[in-house]
Amino acid sequence: MKIKELALLIEGTIEGDDNVDIMDLSGIESARQGDLTFATDDGNLGLAEDSQTACILTTRTSRKSTKTLIRVNNPKLAFLIAYNAFHAKVSAESFVHPSASIADSVILGKNVRIDAHVSIEENVVIGDHTTIDSGVVIKKNCKVGEHCHLQPNAVLYEGVILKNKVVLHSGVVVGADGFGYVRDRDSIYKFPQLGTVVIEDAVEIGANTTIDRGSLGCTIIGAGTKIDNLCHIAHNVKIGKNVIMAAQCGIAGSTVIGDNVTMSGQVAVIDNVTIGRNASIGGQSGIIGDIEENAAIWGSPARGVKQIKKQMAVLSWLSKNFSVLSTMIKEKNQEEESS
Numbered sequence: 001m002k003i004k005e006l007a008l009l010i011e012g013t014i015e016g017d018d019n020v021d022i023m024d025l026s027g028i029e030s031a032r033q034g035d036l037t038f039a040t041d042d043g044n045l046g047l048a049e050d051s052q053t054a055c056i057l058t059t060r061t062s063r064k065s066t067k068t069l070i071r072v073n074n075p076k077l078a079f080l081i082a083y084n085a086f087h088a089k090v091s092a093e094s095f096v097h098p099s100a101s102i103a104d105s106v107i108l109g110k111n112v113r114i115d116a117h118v119s120i121e122e123n124v125v126i127g128d129h130t131t132i133d134s135g136v137v138i139k140k141n142c143k144v145g146e147h148c149h150l151q152p153n154a155v156l157y158e159g160v161i162l163k164n165k166v167v168l169h170s171g172v173v174v175g176a177d178g179f180g181y182v183r184d185r186d187s188i189y190k191f192p193q194l195g196t197v198v199i200e201d202a203v204e205i206g207a208n209t210t211i212d213r214g215s216l217g218c219t220i221i222g223a224g225t226k227i228d229n230l231c232h233i234a235h236n237v238k239i240g241k242n243v244i245m246a247a248q249c250g251i252a253g254s255t256v257i258g259d260n261v262t263m264s265g266q267v268a269v270i271d272n273v274t275i276g277r278n279a280s281i282g283g284q285s286g287i288i289g290d291i292e293e294n295a296a297i298w299g300s301p302a303r304g305v306k307q308i309k310k311q312m313a314v315l316s317w318l319s320k321n322f323s324v325l326s327t328m329i330k331e332k333n334q335e336e337e338s339s
Helices: 003-010 042-049 075-086 305-320 322-338
Strands: 013-015 035-039 055-059 068-072 173-176 181-184 187-190 196-199 210-212 218-221 296-298
Touching: 003 013, 003 055, 003 068, 003 075, 035 042, 035 075, 042 055, 055 075, 068 075, 173 196, 196 210, 210 218, 296 305, 305 322
Parallel strands: 035 055, 055 068, 173 210, 196 218
Antiparallel strands: 013 068, 181 187
């Protein structure tokens, strides 16, 4: 794609030769002749200029360059759009590996690809253009939408519903029983886990994440949500749209998370709380109560970021000045005793 064609695609302004062919995209460190890369500041722009890259995506306010530039509002987003244009997936033709085990009642859409050692049980429906990688297990009565991609060794328990454009990375388990038990005297009884999991459009779930089925209702993951590796979503959790959840978060049962919430790594949430939309939660926070909309919180137990920073500053000051304070208190006590 020529630079002038690329600039039209990403709504950019060209400075330099617009007739050069772009062959591929790469990061600054690995940029080769004919590549497009991006620089979000003048420091990275200098590094890109030292590479063999043919063209640099950069901001509208960065300095001029000896290299051809395409100026855009958001270089990282423009790079993503360009990457998707260069690497657009071609729909695979229908293919079923001979080692796959597929029940007779399974309904396969158009151009579905099923790789080696896949197991698909009774009454499953797979939508058009979906890819099922090797080792995937789909148990009975599941529904998988169009343009989904289940990567190696993902598992769908009975009755799970994936809508369209869902990506499950390796080792994801969706629909295992929730951790529901009833204690009576010296015995612990398993409570029925009769619900399911519904994962809405354009959700991506990272490797080895687990999502439990609802005990009586549904566990729901809202459209556009992105969940990182090694997260755990318990039974009956409701996650809204466009939530971002970093690695190793643990969400206890019946929690409700609003739209556009951002959760950093290792956040722990107790059961039956509500996190308001647009909230931002810092890493390793412990959520033990409801969180208001638009809140920015951090800590364990989690509190407002400003509050916890003040508390940390006070503790830091006290630790540095403890000996001085101790001496002052001791002297004051001696004065009072002598008087």
